[in-house]
Amino acid sequence: MDRERARERIERQARWAIVQYALFRWESAVVIAGAILLSFFLPHPFPGWPIWGWGALAIIAELLIVYTSLTDPETNARVVAELFRQRFNPRRIHDKRLREQVERALNYHERVERLVQRQRAGVLRDRLLDLTQQLGNWLENIFRLAEKLDAYQADAIIRRDRESVPQDIQRLRAALRREDDLAVRAQLQAALANREAQWRSLEALDNTMDRARYQLESTISALGTIYSQVRLIDVRDVDSDRARRLRQDIADQVAALQDIMQAIEDVYGSSGDGGRDGNGAAG
DSSP: OOOOOHHHHHHHHHHHHHHHHHHTSHHHHHHHHHHHHHHHHOSOSSTTOOTTHHHHHHHHHHHHHHHHHHHOHHHHHHHHHHHHHHHTOGGGOOSHHHHHHHHHHHHHHHHHHHHHHTSOSSHHHHHHHHHHHHHHHHHHHHHHHHHHHHHHHTOHHHHHHHHHHHHHHHHHHHHHHHOOOHHHHHHHHHHHHHHHHHHHHHHHHHHHHHHHHHHHHHHHHHHHHHHHHHHHOOGGGTTSHHHHHHHHHHHHHHHHHHHHHHHHHHHHTTTTTTOSOTTSSOO
């Protein structure tokens, strides 16, 4: 089953969050309190006024508050940005540099969101909303990659194996040179092959993680460039090469992050393999 994208989930949550925000605004409190007090102290301001009149007016006022909240660009941008920040919380990243990179990505995304929400309804705003959909997916991939790098850097087993496996390889090679018994030599050769395979997996993982770090740095810079380009785009650019390049640049960045994450998944599982000899004991 295809995963539901971050932007789609958050947009639905944002609508409900804005309604909740509207209901708890100070204006709502004033309307409700006023309706209660007027219903008690001035139930019939003039002949024919129904007993439910103040309540009906309060409901109408509340609906207007909800509507204005849902259509207010600043409110929409703030709520969406907060929901993204909750979903991709930088505090979940322990490494300081990675956490700062996620924070920068969130800030760029929030600024783009504000620019788009301030646009008047029309073709340009619709196209820019499509861009924010892509940016949401981009931000999700940035956070996932930062999480993987963070987990890798904190992985005590990988760190231990990076130190112990070369030592085991040297020890097994030395033992193999000294050993004359054919059965023991066969066991040593199998253990050595396992350790060498494990070391190749560790090297592949290290190289992939280095690529991931560079890709993350590159994509944060690209996100800043996208923000600058969105600031410059206007109605004349809606169907222009500039707009198409902008969408393609975002799609390329999303694809690049997905590729590097797939590479990590391909090599990470094999990094701990080969560390046992045929009898299940460490060589």
